[in-house]
Amino acid sequence: NPETCNALISLVNILYYRERQNEKSYDEMYVMSHGTNSNKKCRFIQDSIEQLGFGTICEPTLSTSCPIHTKEIDTNMSNSNFQTIHNVPVVCHVTSRVCNHDNKYRTLDGSCNNVENPTWGRAIIAQRRVLPNAYDDGFGQPRTRGCNGPLPSARHVSNVIHSTDSSTFDLEPSLSYLFVQFGQFLAHDFVETKLFTGPDGNPLMCCDQDKDHAQCNPITIPQDDKNFPPGGCLNFARSNSLIDCSLVRQAINSQTSFLDLSIVYGPSEEESRHLRTFYGGKMKTVLNKLPVDYAENTCSLSRPAVADKYYCPLSGDARSNEMPGLTSMHTLYVREHNRIADGLASVNPHLTDETLFEEARKINIAIWQHVVYSEYLPLLLSDKTLTKYKLKVKSTGFQDFYDKTLDPSVSNAFAVAAFRYGHTQVHKVIGMMDNDSKNIIEPQPLEKHFFEPILYHSFNDSGMDSMLRWSSSERCPLTDRKIENSIRTKLFLDDHMNSFDLISINIQRGRDHGKPGYNAFRQWCNLSQVQHFTTDIGGLVDHDKQTADLLQQVYACPDDIDLFTGFISEKRSPGSLLGPTGQCIIASEFQRVRNGDRFFYERQDSANPSTGFTEAQLNSIKKSKLAALVCRNTNTTQIQPDVFTVPYRFTQTLTRNVPKNCSSWEDIDFKLWKQPLENSIRNVITQLLG
Ligand code: HEM
Numbered sequence: 039n040p041e042t043c044n045a046l047i048s049l050v051n052i053l054y055y056r057e058r059q060n061e062k063s064y065d066e067m068y069v070m071s072h073g074t075n076s077n078k079k080c081r082f083i084q085d086s087i088e089q090l091g092f093g094t095i096c097e098p099t100l101s102t103s104c105p106i107h108t109k110e111i112d113t114n115m116s117n118s119n120f121q122t123i124h125n126v127p128v129v130c131h132v133t134s135r136v137c138n139h140d141n142k143y144r145t146l147d148g149s150c151n152n153v154e155n156p157t158w159g160r161a162i163i164a165q166r167r168v169l170p171n172a173y174d175d176g177f178g179q180p181r182t183r184g185c186n187g188p189l190p191s192a193r194h195v196s197n198v199i200h201s202t203d204s205s206t207f208d209l210e211p212s213l214s215y216l217f218v219q220f221g222q223f224l225a226h227d228f229v230e231t232k233l234f235t236g237p238d239g240n241p242l243m244c245c246d247q248d249k250d251h252a253q254c255n256p257i258t259i260p261q262d263d264k265n266f267p268p269g270g271c272l273n274f275a276r277s278n279s280l281i282d283c284s285l286v287r288q289a290i291n292s293q294t295s296f297l298d299l300s301i302v303y304g305p306s307e308e309e310s311r312h313l314r315t316f317y318g319g320k321m322k323t324v325l326n327k328l329p330v331d332y333a334e335n336t337c338s339l340s341r342p343a344v345a346d347k348y349y350c351p352l353s354g355d356a357r358s359n360e361m362p363g364l365t366s367m368h369t370l371y372v373r374e375h376n377r378i379a380d381g382l383a384s385v386n387p388h389l390t391d392e393t394l395f396e397e398a399r400k401i402n403i404a405i406w407q408h409v410v411y412s413e414y415l416p417l418l419l420s421d422k423t424l425t426k427y428k429l430k431v432k433s434t435g436f437q438d439f440y441d442k443t444l445d446p447s448v449s450n451a452f453a454v455a456a457f458r459y460g461h462t463q464v465h466k467v468i469g470m471m472d473n474d475s476k477n478i479i480e481p482q483p484l485e486k487h488f489f490e491p492i493l494y495h496s497f498n499d500s501g502m503d504s505m506l507r508w509s510s511s512e513r514c515p516l517t518d519r520k521i522e523n524s525i526r527t528k529l530f531l532d533d534h535m536n537s538f539d540l541i542s543i544n545i546q547r548g549r550d551h552g553k554p555g556y557n558a559f560r561q562w563c564n565l566s567q568v569q570h571f572t573t574d575i576g577g578l579v580d581h582d583k584q585t586a587d588l589l590q591q592v593y594a595c596p597d598d599i600d601l602f603t604g605f606i607s608e609k610r611s612p613g614s615l616l617g618p619t620g621q622c623i624i625a626s627e628f629q630r631v632r633n634g635d636r637f638f639y640e641r642q643d644s645a646n647p648s649t650g651f652t653e654a655q656l657n658s659i660k661k662s663k664l665a666a667l668v669c670r671n672t673n674t675t676q677i678q679p680d681v682f683t684v685p686y687r688f689t690q691t692l693t694r695n696v697p698k699n700c701s702s703w704e705d706i707d708f709k710l711w712k713q714p715l716e717n718s719i720r721n722v723i724t725q726l727l728g
């Protein structure tokens with residue numbers, strides 16, 4: 039009876055609403071003193087801070103009963119609600135919402151994934167350290183000291199080790215540019231480190247009016263620089279951070295560490311609300327593209343004619359307009375979500391918006407995780423590494439590595455260095471291709487398209503389809519120490535010809551986070567220590583002679599080598615794009631984010647089976663490839679099965695990876711998700727009675 043059915047649906051909605059209201063009141067993080075020992079702790083903190091010359095943190099009247107501050111942390115964390123040291127909030131202990139562990143679905147902010155440690159992996163917590171910090175003062179001052187005086191300027195390192203002559207720029211033999219675009223999107227799902235801003239929320243101008251700001255750490259331009267004013271200064275604001283119970287500064291991750299498409303759905307209830315239609319479980323779109331960002335100007339649309347016609351697209355991540363290829367990746371996953379929601383609704387017309395949304399989200403995340411582990415990782419890491427870290431996906435059936443003692447929160451070393459490896463694969467151009475493999479436009483310089491969604495909006499709103507096709511058929515730059523000028527000298531080039539160098543930012547960011555150098559991480563990876571700059575035993579055994587000489591030219595001793603520079607300049611290990619240090623940090627992070635994820639798609643959780651899939655559903659999900667996603671969500675008619683390698687015409691092996699007609703891909707079998715109507719009604723009644 040449709041009337042009864044509708045009445046029940048309304049009641050369920052009310053229940054959901056109540057549940058969410060309850061949760062929300064707990065969804066706060068608190069600055070707290072520590073348990074029974076709070077007095078001692080408080081005195082310790084106060085004394086240490088006074089010794090550091092920062093003034094008093096515990097108010098004198100409260101020093102006998104340490105103050106418990108219960109102010110909510112806002113996403114910028116730069117407000118004045120906290121006890122702060124130079125604007126950095128002191129966050130001793132983070133509490134989470136009260137978790138409902140029977141919940142079938144992940145929370146949006148990632149909390150409650152781990153039953154005993156609900157904050158692990160969630161958004162807005164500190165990035166994890168695998169090694170003690172290497173701050174100059176042991177607490178928070180950037181690493182600037184080397185073994186024999188100051189470390190070299192990050193820009194100097196970038197110039198000597200990472201510059202390239204564009205005319206001889208090498209390409210990967212078969213890796214496609216979609217691998218790079220996907221890699222950036224994947225990186226963002228792990229981590230977002232926001233920067234300190236001025237009181238008005240504007241970026242700090244560390245080479246101008248804000249040069250004395252405590253959160254500035256500008257980069258010195260060497261005297262022989264060919265691109266930036268010699269002896270000048272490159273802007274660099276320190277990362278949004280907190281100060282933990284041991285008084286150590288820790289960078290904050292504003293996304294969830296889980297591979298949960300938090301960049302698509304938004305890393306909080308609040309952000310996700312702006313992205314949903316609340317109808318049919320669907321996400322908002324405009325002409326099948328991302329919806330309009332009314333709130334802030336997250337893109338530039340600098341050309342007046344363009345500004346009238348187009349808009350800045352909105353996603354679950356503030357960085358999605360950084361380049362149109364990235365915006366396209368976001369759109370691909372929003373389209374896939376809506377397609378799944380429609381597919382589910384077609385077999386379950388009685389389901390509410392909320393259930394359709396969560397079920398579609400769950401399937402979308404599962405497909406995403408499957409593509410990451412079955413298509414992306416095997417091209418990045420060698421077979422030996424995949425086996426050592428047990429990272430291989432089974433082609434069918436369950437696999438369970440869950441370990442509740444593992445904290446899946448992203449590590450500093452991965453975020454600030456290792457997974458920035460993708461910067462070496464960034465191209466100097468971006469192009470568009472039609473269905474007959476012909477370029478629609480001449481490939482354009484990348485620097486003209488930072489924060490400009492013109493290509494995305496162009497060609498009758500099919501710009502993204504053409505960009506994805508171009509990316510999957512174009513080879514990407516070689517994974518090595520040399521970086522294209524589009525990001526090494528022309529990053530975010532503006533009309534006044536101001537720009538940045540992403541590589542010196544990477545190096546400076548590592549120092550800003552007090553991350554130890556390359557040698558310390560070699561030790562962590564059980565690799566030999568580098569004691570001299572030759573490539574002989576006891577030296578730079580994983581580098582070639584030319585690179586070792588350049589490293590010696592820049593650094594006073596091997597311990598000074600920055601992690602990014604050290605690992606990206608290693609020789610590749612057989613079967614991998616990276617050398618041993620990069621592989622070690624990246625493999626252990628992918629292992630951790632899988633083994634520490636209670637909702638990982640391959641799992642069968644006997645304690646709570648509804649968090650996973652039935653075997654038939656899982657096998658249907660495992661048939662998905664990224665090629666199929668491109669096919670079913672764009673106007674593409676044919677594409678090669680492995681979209682991360684270019685089609686045969688480049689590799690010249692005519693039998694491999696030949697483009698296939700899009701109709702040959704099997705879709706998810708939605709019938710496997712059909713819920714008997716009686717069951718749904720029984721559930722509602724049980725809930726009402728319960
Ligand atoms: C057009 C291409 C790309 C551009 C313009 C770009 C630009 C940037 C910028 C400006 C940052 C922030 C730097 C800072 O202030 O510390 C960043 C961070 C990062 N990038 Fe890229 N990137 C690109 C591609 C990639 C790729 C392909 C990967 C990996 C495969 C990657 C991985 C990362 C990671 C892990 C971070 C740290 C994120 C965070 O903690 O916020 N990027 N990138």
Ligand SMILES: [Ca+2]
Pocket residue numbers: 226227228229293294295296297298299300301
């Ligand atoms: Ca995430």
